[in-house]
Amino acid sequence: MKVVTANRLIDGEVVFWRAGQWVERFAEADVFAAEDAERGDEAVQAGKDQPTLVVDPYLIDIADGPSGPAPVSYRERIRALGPTNEPDHGKQAEGGAAIAALQAATGAARSTGRVDLIRRK
Amino acid sequence: MYRYDAIDRDFLADRAAEFRGQVARRLAGELTEDQFKPLRLMNGLYLQLHAYMLRVAVPYGALSPSQMRAFAHIARTWDKGYGHFTTRQNIQFNWVRLGDAPDILDHLARHDLHAIQTSGNCIRNVTSDPYAGATADEADDPRVWSEVIRQWSTLHPEFSFLPRKFKIAITGSEADRTAAKVHDIGLVVRRAEDGELGFEVMVGGGQGRTPYIARTIRQHLPASRLLSYLDAILRVYNRHGRRDNIYKARIKILVASLGAEEFARQVDEEWARSGPEADLPDTELARIRGAFAPIAFEALPARSEALESAAASDRGLARFLRNNVKAHKRPGYAIVEIALKAPGATPGDASAEQMDRVADLAERYGLGDIRATHEQNLVLPHVKLTDLAAVYQGLSEVGLGYPNINLISDIIACPGLDYCALANARAIPVAQAIAERFADLDRAENVGELKVKISGCINACGHHHVGHIGVLGVDKKGEEYYQLSLGGSGAQDASLAQILGPALPADAVADAVDRLVETYLALRQDGERFLDTYRRAGMNPFKEAVYADAH
Numbered sequence: 001m002k003v004v005t006a007n008r009l010i011d012g013e014v015v016f017w018r019a020g021q022w023v024e025r026f027a028e029a030d031v032f033a034a035e036d037a038e039r040g041d042e043a044v045q046a047g048k049d050q051p052t053l054v055v056d057p058y059l060i061d062i063a064d065g066p067s068g069p070a071p072v073s074y075r076e077r078i079r080a081l082g083p084t085n086e087p088d089h090g091k092q093a094e095g096g097a098a099i100a101a102l103q104a105a106t107g108a109a110r111s112t113g114r115v116d117l118i119r120r121k
Numbered sequence: 122m123y124r125y126d127a128i129d130r131d132f133l134a135d136r137a138a139e140f141r142g143q144v145a146r147r148l149a150g151e152l153t154e155d156q157f158k159p160l161r162l163m164n165g166l167y168l169q170l171h172a173y174m175l176r177v178a179v180p181y182g183a184l185s186p187s188q189m190r191a192f193a194h195i196a197r198t199w200d201k202g203y204g205h206f207t208t209r210q211n212i213q214f215n216w217v218r219l220g221d222a223p224d225i226l227d228h229l230a231r232h233d234l235h236a237i238q239t240s241g242n243c244i245r246n247v248t249s250d251p252y253a254g255a256t257a258d259e260a261d262d263p264r265v266w267s268e269v270i271r272q273w274s275t276l277h278p279e280f281s282f283l284p285r286k287f288k289i290a291i292t293g294s295e296a297d298r299t300a301a302k303v304h305d306i307g308l309v310v311r312r313a314e315d316g317e318l319g320f321e322v323m324v325g326g327g328q329g330r331t332p333y334i335a336r337t338i339r340q341h342l343p344a345s346r347l348l349s350y351l352d353a354i355l356r357v358y359n360r361h362g363r364r365d366n367i368y369k370a371r372i373k374i375l376v377a378s379l380g381a382e383e384f385a386r387q388v389d390e391e392w393a394r395s396g397p398e399a400d401l402p403d404t405e406l407a408r409i410r411g412a413f414a415p416i417a418f419e420a421l422p423a424r425s426e427a428l429e430s431a432a433a434s435d436r437g438l439a440r441f442l443r444n445n446v447k448a449h450k451r452p453g454y455a456i457v458e459i460a461l462k463a464p465g466a467t468p469g470d471a472s473a474e475q476m477d478r479v480a481d482l483a484e485r486y487g488l489g490d491i492r493a494t495h496e497q498n499l500v501l502p503h504v505k506l507t508d509l510a511a512v513y514q515g516l517s518e519v520g521l522g523y524p525n526i527n528l529i530s531d532i533i534a535c536p537g538l539d540y541c542a543l544a545n546a547r548a549i550p551v552a553q554a555i556a557e558r559f560a561d562l563d564r565a566e567n568v569g570e571l572k573v574k575i576s577g578c579i580n581a582c583g584h585h586h587v588g589h590i591g592v593l594g595v596d597k598k599g600e601e602y603y604q605l606s607l608g609g610s611g612a613q614d615a616s617l618a619q620i621l622g623p624a625l626p627a628d629a630v631a632d633a634v635d636r637l638v639e640t641y642l643a644l645r646q647d648g649e650r651f652l653d654t655y656r657r658a659g660m661n662p663f664k665e666a667v668y669a670d671a672h
Contacts, residue, residue, distance in 0.1 A: 011218035012172035052150040083539035085549040
């Protein structure tokens with residue numbers, strides 16, 4: 001499963017693709033199953049065609065965690081939550097079940113998160 | 122303190138206006154991200170994990186109270202109420218909006234501040250001694266020479282597109298508080314036997330994935346020839362530095378591959394082509410030196426009975442005096458270090474309230490002078506002994522009175538994976554866990570000077586290669602792991618730390634550091650620091666202590 005993410009141009013906020021829009025909450029992102037890989041690629045391309053809205057859209061791997069889907073990589077979970085040293089900063093400040101689900105997810109760090117990281121380097 | 126003139130101020134205003142136009146063009150789609158990125162980086166604006174990050178230059182770490190208040194204002198108005206002092210004496214704001222960046226640059230410019238050359242392959246902000254002008258053991262005030270280099274290197278057309286970034290450190294004191302030997306160029310100001318002022322010039326130091334201690338290529342460069350000699354070094358580097366491979370592009374790789382002697386020979390050859398006309402005219406040096414004219418210190422007694430009496434009844438103050446207060450060159454004065462390392466704090470972070478308080482105290486008790494250190498602390502370089510209790514009180518009221526300078530909890534840590542787009546692992550929580558483990562200050566003082574330095578990736582912004590205990594975050598099969606190393610030093614006795622053994626999971630790091638400390642305490646001889654004991658006893662006892670369970 002995959003999700004498309006980017007940083008919003010105007011403020012750098014982490015955003016996710018949802019039905020042609022960019023949303024701030026990971027829980028609201030469109031999830032592309034393996035069989036929908038083409039749609040995920042199309043969403044990335046659509047993001048690249050919106051250079052005044054977002055910077056550098058890319059796909060990330062997600063997996064079912066103990067409380068729902070979460071990014072596989074630690075790096076992407078930090079992007080979806082905020083810095084762990086300041087629990088009141090970033091998206092995690094909102095709290096709630098969706099945030100708790102991300103915080104409950106474990107495993108994997110940066111290298112496995114960004115699907116095309118190696119190629120992009 | 123050096124003051125900008127009308128030309129400097131006009132230039133900064135123009136530069137901020139130029140960036141405002143560039144941002145507007147980017148937002149309107151007239152510039153692509155690929156076109157815009159180098160422009161924003163030239164103004165210190167990075168895109169990190171959660172937001173844009175603005176890195177602001179603090180030239181050689183020296184700040185006025187009004188400049189510190191400008192940072193507080195930025196933190197309050199355009200960030201989340203805090204800033205982060207870095208290992209290059211700069212400050213970073215972690216939550217900047219692109220749309221606000223032009224207003225922030227305008228605000229900085231009004232206070233003679235900017236973010237130019239805090240990124241990119243140019244000569245970066247010069248690092249210098251935070252005790253400059255206050256310590257007895259300096260041959261000359263390194264701020265004078267830092268300012269000379271700042272003016273020479275700022276927007277230098279020949280050196281704006283080097284093979285890679287370039288960092289210079291200057292110390293006027295034999296006690297190196299600048300990590301000069303792990304800079305691209307490290308300069309030590311000294312007087313020769315005949316009294317002539319000059320520099321020992323060291324080149325090719327650095328950290329990152331290939332760490333090197335700088336090599337001395339000239340024992341005594343006459344001070345008057347500094348700029349032409351720097352020109353020659355930069356020209357040899359610019360010509361032969363590896364532009365084909367980013368990992369081999371720093372000058373350290375060139376110096377290592379040529380050998381220091383051959384590199385020095387090429388520099389001398391280049392230097393011979395330029396005459397003294399390439400050097401700073403004496404009149405310019407005098408003008409710059411005038412900005413750092415000696416302070417008219419008061420004639421004061423070397424002791425303050427009032428202070429000693431206050432310390433006798435206040436353990437906190439007594440401990441603050443022992444650990445955070447350093448000897449000043451003049452009787453009756455002291456250098457005060459302000460630790461940005463209280464329990465639970467993020468190393469190097471200061472809130473707007475704390476910044477304002479430091480500015481107030483500097484104004485009231487510190488002759489209006491503030492310094493940032495590469496160890497992510499602040500310094501009030503000139504405080505009367507009779508004012509120390511009031512300064513301690515004022516700092517303590519905002520959580521800045523923590524007395525742990527140079528102790529094990531005075532940890533350098535980079536922002537790591539909590540903020541940085543390059544990081545592989547977090548650094549801040551590891552620093553906090555170690556600091557918490559040694560929160561008992563009696564124990565920490567018994568351990569004595571112990572420098573722990575933590576980086577979240579191989580780029581080594583957290584100086585792990587020169588930590589007495591270095592910690593490097595790595596991504597091991599998808600998990601955060603931490604590789605410990607021992608025996609590094611960034612001071613005058615510089616050395617590179619050696620890897621202790623296999624990397625450890627995050628929750629095992631504080632335990633491992635605890636075992637290293639206990640091993641040191643069991644082995645230490647009179648007067649030895651951790652580093653000294655390690656150098657005498659070697660790696661094995663420490664390795665056995667940490668990995669005993671693994672056998």
